Amino acid sequence: MKRRSSIGRCLALLAVIGLGASLTTVPATAEETRTPQVKWGRCPDHVVAEAAPTELHCATVPVPLDYARPEGEQIDLTVSRLAATDPDKRRGILMLNPGGPGGSGLALSALLVAQGLPSSVTDRYDLIGMDTRGIGHSTPVSCGFTTDSPYYSNIPPYAVDDAAVTAQAKVAEQAAKQCADNDDDGRLRHITTANTARDLDRIRAALGEEKTSYLGYSYGTALGAAYASMFPERSDRIVLDSSIGDTHLDRDGMRRYALGMEQTLPDFAKWAARRHDSYGLGRTPGRVRASYLAIAGRLDKAPVAGIDGNLFRLLTFGHLFKQTQYPRLAQTWQTLLEGDATAARGLLADPEGTADGALLPTDNALTVFLAVTCNDVEWPEDVNTYRQGVAEDRERYPLFGAATANVTPCAFWPYAPAEPPVEVDAEEGPRNVLLLQNRRDAPTPHLGGRMLREKFGDRARLISVDDSGHGVYVLGRNSCASNTTTRYLVEGEMPRKDMSCRAE
Numbered sequence: 001m002k003r004r005s006s007i008g009r010c011l012a013l014l015a016v017i018g019l020g021a022s023l024t025t026v027p028a029t030a031e032e033t034r035t036p037q038v039k040w041g042r043c044p045d046h047v048v049a050e051a052a053p054t055e056l057h058c059a060t061v062p063v064p065l066d067y068a069r070p071e072g073e074q075i076d077l078t079v080s081r082l083a084a085t086d087p088d089k090r091r092g093i094l095m096l097n098p099g100g101p102g103g104s105g106l107a108l109s110a111l112l113v114a115q116g117l118p119s120s121v122t123d124r125y126d127l128i129g130m131d132t133r134g135i136g137h138s139t140p141v142s143c144g145f146t147t148d149s150p151y152y153s154n155i156p157p158y159a160v161d162d163a164a165v166t167a168q169a170k171v172a173e174q175a176a177k178q179c180a181d182n183d184d185d186g187r188l189r190h191i192t193t194a195n196t197a198r199d200l201d202r203i204r205a206a207l208g209e210e211k212t213s214y215l216g217y218s219y220g221t222a223l224g225a226a227y228a229s230m231f232p233e234r235s236d237r238i239v240l241d242s243s244i245g246d247t248h249l250d251r252d253g254m255r256r257y258a259l260g261m262e263q264t265l266p267d268f269a270k271w272a273a274r275r276h277d278s279y280g281l282g283r284t285p286g287r288v289r290a291s292y293l294a295i296a297g298r299l300d301k302a303p304v305a306g307i308d309g310n311l312f313r314l315l316t317f318g319h320l321f322k323q324t325q326y327p328r329l330a331q332t333w334q335t336l337l338e339g340d341a342t343a344a345r346g347l348l349a350d351p352e353g354t355a356d357g358a359l360l361p362t363d364n365a366l367t368v369f370l371a372v373t374c375n376d377v378e379w380p381e382d383v384n385t386y387r388q389g390v391a392e393d394r395e396r397y398p399l400f401g402a403a404t405a406n407v408t409p410c411a412f413w414p415y416a417p418a419e420p421p422v423e424v425d426a427e428e429g430p431r432n433v434l435l436l437q438n439r440r441d442a443p444t445p446h447l448g449g450r451m452l453r454e455k456f457g458d459r460a461r462l463i464s465v466d467d468s469g470h471g472v473y474v475l476g477r478n479s480c481a482s483n484t485t486t487r488y489l490v491e492g493e494m495p496r497k498d499m500s501c502r503a504e
Helices: 003-008 045-051 108-114 119-124 162-182 193-206 219-230 251-273 285-301 309-319 323-338 341-348 363-376 383-396 446-459 479-491
Strands: 057-064 074-082 092-097 125-131 212-217 235-241 433-440 460-468 499-501
Touching (some): 045 108, 092 108, 092 193, 092 219, 251 309, 285 323, 433 446, 460 479
Parallel strands (some): 092 125, 460 499
16 A cells, blocks of 8 residues: 555644735725625535535635735635525624635535534624635645655654654755746745735625624634734634634644644543553553554554554544544554554545545645745754754654654745734734634644733633644534634624633
């Protein structure tokens, strides 16, 4: 089995961010008319299929490729709409973002409805999904990554030693060069969080709305924080779920993935320990953790069915996103602990078997992730910096630190950031940012929520949930957090202070 196929069965990471100095003051949106300027029609076939039975409508909105030249080249953004079901109660639009960067959001409204989004929300808002700039149907960008490319994941491979960091640096440098070589139209450098926030405001204006509400998950919290900071007067009710901690993903943010895994694996370990007679992974959480380290070390030396230690660690990380994935993760650990290659091939051959059938990120998703994260902020260029970080995090976060501290293509990115990262504005704007954060979340640990809460100051309130997994509102199971968020979206009732929601 090919290495690519193996990881393709493991997970798709969600998680998992040039304008000149003259644009440090954001240009006003040109279209300030209240008259809608979009023509709704049929969505692309795969969106129709993904959203079924919910019926969505789609449209395109042109935006400048380069906001420093607003009358220059235009690119198309594809947006979707699930119209409010009660016109008499309609408040406005609620823009949605699933994270990434690099995730398509055209069918996100249908997913949330299928997961139980309250009708009190769908009564009041047109749910607006989209492929943000560079993604999918929105003038996509490509680095030309193929199924046999050595660069295949947004998270670097686990580095067992210094030589592994050196080897990854060569892969990362080649990936960055490949992106530059394929950027014939010069669009790649304009894929940034700040420009995407400007796009949101163009979409708002094109829909004829004075303001927009927003619900973003994972990296979508960075985009929402950027929008609420750049356009505070046009932001209505903002919900940021599972924050990465800022308006961009930098090296420190990537390294926090390892912190999140250290904090989240114990939940799986407790679950597996209670089921030792079924899976044989250990009768105590400590012994389950020891099984993880033993399996990873063994696979570092002798892969099984195309799974080496790096892919095993990445697979485990991805399965910690949702507790519903624990049984499959335990089954996979058991198979690898026994070294049964035939059984392992059988598990990996089932596309519905791991990470809910999620596929490996495509070339387009990988490209957008790189463009946003590398364009948003400067990354260290010295490989020794990464060697040192890997050594530190291998000790500090033994489960995954030597992966998330490893070198990425951003170290060799051909474009320098054209403007500073968006700064969170705690002074200008209403108190309208509601932050939701599970206390144990592999890609976005609770620390990210606390960081963003501090940055927003009195503009925000933080709801901390005693739960495990990635995603709180609708995607989670906590009634306290769900009720508080629904009240805010429907009635505008912001908590008077930060809240802690107990486990259920």
